[in-house]
Amino acid sequence: MQIELITIGDELLLGFTIDTNAAHIARQLAPLGVEIVRRATVGDDSSVIAAAVSEALARTGAVITTGGLGPTSDDVTRPAIAAVFGRELRLDDEILARITALFESRGYKGPIPPSNIVQAMVPEGAVVLVNRHGTAPGIWLEDDQRRWVAMLPGVPREMRGMLAEELVPRVAALVEGYPVVVRSRTLRSTGIAESAIADKLTTPAEAALARLSVAYLPGADGVDVRLTVRGLASSAADELLAGGAAAVRERLGSGIYGEEEDDLAAVVLELCRSRKWRISVAESCTGGLLGARLTAIPGSSDVVLGGVIAYADDIKASLLGVPPDLLREHGAVSEAVAAAMAAGARDRTGAEVALAITGIAGPGGGSEAKPVGTVWLAMSAGGKTSSLKRIFVGDRGEIRHRAVQFALDMLRRELAEP
Amino acid sequence: MQIELITIGDELLLGFTIDTNAAHIARQLAPLGVEIVRRATVGDDSSVIAAAVSEALARTGAVITTGGLGPTSDDVTRPAIAAVFGRELRLDDEILARITALFESRGYKGPIPPSNIVQAMVPEGAVVLVNRHGTAPGIWLEDDQRRWVAMLPGVPREMRGMLAEELVPRVAALVEGYPVVVRSRTLRSTGIAESAIADKLTTPAEAALARLSVAYLPGADGVDVRLTVRGLASSAADELLAGGAAAVRERLGSGIYGEEEDDLAAVVLELCRSRKWRISVAESCTGGLLGARLTAIPGSSDVVLGGVIAYADDIKASLLGVPPDLLREHGAVSEAVAAAMAAGARDRTGAEVALAITGIAGPGGGSEAKPVGTVWLAMSAGGKTSSLKRIFVGDRGEIRHRAVQFALDMLRRELAEP
Numbered sequence: 151m152q153i154e155l156i157t158i159g160d161e162l163l164l165g166f167t168i169d170t171n172a173a174h175i176a177r178q179l180a181p182l183g184v185e186i187v188r189r190a191t192v193g194d195d196s197s198v199i200a201a202a203v204s205e206a207l208a209r210t211g212a213v214i215t216t217g218g219l220g221p222t223s224d225d226v227t228r229p230a231i232a233a234v235f236g237r238e239l240r241l242d243d244e245i246l247a248r249i250t251a252l253f254e255s256r257g258y259k260g261p262i263p264p265s266n267i268v269q270a271m272v273p274e275g276a277v278v279l280v281n282r283h284g285t286a287p288g289i290w291l292e293d294d295q296r297r298w299v300a301m302l303p304g305v306p307r308e309m310r311g312m313l314a315e316e317l318v319p320r321v322a323a324l325v326e327g328y329p330v331v332v333r334s335r336t337l338r339s340t341g342i343a344e345s346a347i348a349d350k351l352t353t354p355a356e357a358a359l360a361r362l363s364v365a366y367l368p369g370a371d372g373v374d375v376r377l378t379v380r381g382l383a384s385s386a387a388d389e390l391l392a393g394g395a396a397a398v399r400e401r402l403g404s405g406i407y408g409e410e411e412d413d414l415a416a417v418v419l420e421l422c423r424s425r426k427w428r429i430s431v432a433e434s435c436t437g438g439l440l441g442a443r444l445t446a447i448p449g450s451s452d453v454v455l456g457g458v459i460a461y462a463d464d465i466k467a468s469l470l471g472v473p474p475d476l477l478r479e480h481g482a483v484s485e486a487v488a489a490a491m492a493a494g495a496r497d498r499t500g501a502e503v504a505l506a507i508t509g510i511a512g513p514g515g516g517s518e519a520k521p522v523g524t525v526w527l528a529m530s531a532g533g534k535t536s537s538l539k540r541i542f543v544g545d546r547g548e549i550r551h552r553a554v555q556f557a558l559d560m561l562r563r564e565l566a567e568p
Numbered sequence: 569m570q571i572e573l574i575t576i577g578d579e580l581l582l583g584f585t586i587d588t589n590a591a592h593i594a595r596q597l598a599p600l601g602v603e604i605v606r607r608a609t610v611g612d613d614s615s616v617i618a619a620a621v622s623e624a625l626a627r628t629g630a631v632i633t634t635g636g637l638g639p640t641s642d643d644v645t646r647p648a649i650a651a652v653f654g655r656e657l658r659l660d661d662e663i664l665a666r667i668t669a670l671f672e673s674r675g676y677k678g679p680i681p682p683s684n685i686v687q688a689m690v691p692e693g694a695v696v697l698v699n700r701h702g703t704a705p706g707i708w709l710e711d712d713q714r715r716w717v718a719m720l721p722g723v724p725r726e727m728r729g730m731l732a733e734e735l736v737p738r739v740a741a742l743v744e745g746y747p748v749v750v751r752s753r754t755l756r757s758t759g760i761a762e763s764a765i766a767d768k769l770t771t772p773a774e775a776a777l778a779r780l781s782v783a784y785l786p787g788a789d790g791v792d793v794r795l796t797v798r799g800l801a802s803s804a805a806d807e808l809l810a811g812g813a814a815a816v817r818e819r820l821g822s823g824i825y826g827e828e829e830d831d832l833a834a835v836v837l838e839l840c841r842s843r844k845w846r847i848s849v850a851e852s853c854t855g856g857l858l859g860a861r862l863t864a865i866p867g868s869s870d871v872v873l874g875g876v877i878a879y880a881d882d883i884k885a886s887l888l889g890v891p892p893d894l895l896r897e898h899g900a901v902s903e904a905v906a907a908a909m910a911a912g913a914r915d916r917t918g919a920e921v922a923l924a925i926t927g928i929a930g931p932g933g934g935s936e937a938k939p940v941g942t943v944w945l946a947m948s949a950g951g952k953t954s955s956l957k958r959i960f961v962g963d964r965g966e967i968r969h970r971a972v973q974f975a976l977d978m979l980r981r982e983l984a985e986p
């Protein structure tokens with residue numbers, strides 16, 4: 151099945167917002183065999199929205215829009231598309247009741263603002279797509295030739311929720327029995343360079359990968375290897391992907407930490423959980439980012455105890471017990487200090503394992519001996535402390551992200567050993 | 569001047585690549601008074617590319633494309649657009665020489681691969697846009713009615729270089745003396761709801777905003793208010809924007825913390841710096857995110873000392889000195905514990921101010937009395953500690969982000985007072 155996507159908003163055209171919704175929608179619909187064949191982005195302008203929707207309906211007959219459903223005057227998607235279908239807008243009591251309830255649940259007193267009441271106006275004959283994550287309802291409009299437009303909100307969290315709960319089931323019903331698919335599978339690696347991965351997978355050529363397309367996707371987490379199959383029935387596609395994934399795992403060994411959207415922090419938490427290990431952290435240049443990454447995972451509280459953000463040297467001494475002599479002698483970015491930070495964090499929190507990070511994230515603070523990107527990482531567990539130095543590339547944000555990823559990977563490799 | 573943008577590539581439609589080029593191009597061209605009025609994304613398919621380009625030429629007469637100029641068989645932009653203009657492709661000796669030199673400079677021996685020779689084929693009558701960052705040259709094609717298409721590569725680094733070096737000067741020459749511009753100014757607010765902002769700015773109607781378009785852009789940082797002027801000379805546009813911005817500041821008062829890309833963390837650091845205050849943090853549900861946010865700002869080390877990630881209650885007691893009685897009696901998410909965390913962090917780090925966050929980020933852990941999103945925030949400074957409770961909406965990530973933003977805003981408001 152083919153669908154066109156129209157993303158709406160001045161801020162998208164002006165370049166103030168990067169359109170992440172479009173990619174998300176494509177990825178969520180692909181497993182159903184749905185292909186987004188064309189995408190348009192238009193501003194908050196009724197006549198341009200109407201023109202783009204009319205053209206897409208004439209070409210493809212199936213259109214998803216995002217954006218322009220909010221409560222303010224620049225949100226014109228609903229009336230513009232209602233006009234394309236020749237429908238009037240009417241107040242929907244059920245939506246109004248839901249918006250009222252939402253306001254009340256947030257402790258809002260008094261009458262609903264008129265601008266939010268406008269959100270309860272829907273075109274005649276529309277199906278309402280329930281928004282469990284905000285006030286703007288989605289709308290499904292269909293004409294007598296079964297051409298349809300589904301309108302989703304532009305706020306990513308609301309859009310994602312409504313897509314999963316309301317639109318995917320509806321589209322799935324339309325494509326049921328659709329025989330040919332595009333399917334892919336992604337294996338996530340960290341700690342191996344892109345070119346080394348390519349060499350490992352192609353020298354010698356791997357038969358299991360011959361009928362797949364292989365993409366190498368480097369990022370701050372590491373390199374993802376994506377295998378894609380097109381134009382097969384779904385069981386044959388899955389079989390080919392399973393063989394390819396097994397071959398990649400065989401060749402890259404412990405470099406692979408997960409698949410698809412797996413987060414290394416979640417992988418590490420799960421490994422800790424199975425060993426009943428609890429983690430603490432001691433962070434200098436990452437300033438809390440490792441703790442934030444671990445606690446971003448729901449349910450992390452049975453594993454993560456906490457730790458110390460020791461950005462200033464005084465805090466390394468007072469809250470982690472790093473001897474001031476060590477700091478003076480070796481400097482804060484050194485093997486000795488990293489090890490003392492990890493040991494101190496473990497000692498003072500009672501965790502089974504502590505991770506420490508100290509480095510120079512830049513842009514300032516580098517020297518010839520310790521250039522920007524130099525990071526010492528340490529792990530203290532079971533009475534022993536190990537340290538490693540790495541020089542990470544990138545800007546301040548990337549260096550910090552890579553340092554956190556590397557610290558997590560040190561622990562993963564420790565726990566993955568039998 | 570109005571331009572349409574067409575981004576080309578199966579990867580973009582499949583959602584494996586997020587289109588950051590489009591936003592970059594819009595932002596680079598805006599200062600010239602260029603408005604991207606419409607954007608389309610199509611796959612690597614000659615007939616679809618040709619159709620999209622033809623439509624855009626008919627509508628707007630000025631088109632930029634990205635992607636599809638590479639050496640592989642799925643790169644079909646050049647022949648597709650040459651056909652739209654009725655031009656043949658011819659081998660360009662100068663480009664071939666440049667590609668050959670590039671291969672040699674990278675240590676490549678032997679004949680240039682045929683696929684790269686294809687990159688030296690350009691449409692008759694085209695102007696070549698030099699690529700100093702890769703092999704694919706860009707192309708400028710114009711017809712006898714002065715309608716034009718500029719083809720740029722899709723690789724962001726190559727595209728950005730070519731845009732700055734080749735295309736911006738060319739477009740600037742076209743719009744030289746072009747009297748009217750699109751210009752905008754964004755004011756950033758936090759702690760006020762979108763509908764409340766809209767009401768404050770429109771009741772009663774604000775004359776200074778009458779000739780501006782006003783967009784409300786809600787996000788986890790708060791609501792940005794963007795004012796845009798179109799179709800005026802640049803001095804008149806700036807004057808109108810200055811009046812509008814002053815009116816917004818007047819009506820929203822201390823709700824405005826900055827403009828454009830200002831980060832509240834950077835604003836807070838600057839305010840602290842001017843008072844010689846140093847910050848420490850005590851984080852439970854945010855697990856280090858507040859520290860990470862503050863230390864993401866380059867040069868934060870003169871203000872940020874560090875602090876304690878007290879995710880587990882034992883750590884709140886041992887590293888922050890929160891009395892276990894308080895934890896038992898009030899629970900970790902309470903006014904008393906938040907205040908004790910802030911006081912403990914300040915006491916143990918010697919900072920002039922400490923911020924504490926303790927709450928229920930979800931998805932689990934909520935109760936009727938303390939639903940998911942309930943967060944107590946505290947600030948300890950100058951011998952006094954203040955606390956506030958908020959119930960934030962969103963998923964775990966948004967609740968944590970909003971809590972951090974709110975904590976920063978407590979400090980901003982404290983410091984902003986005379």
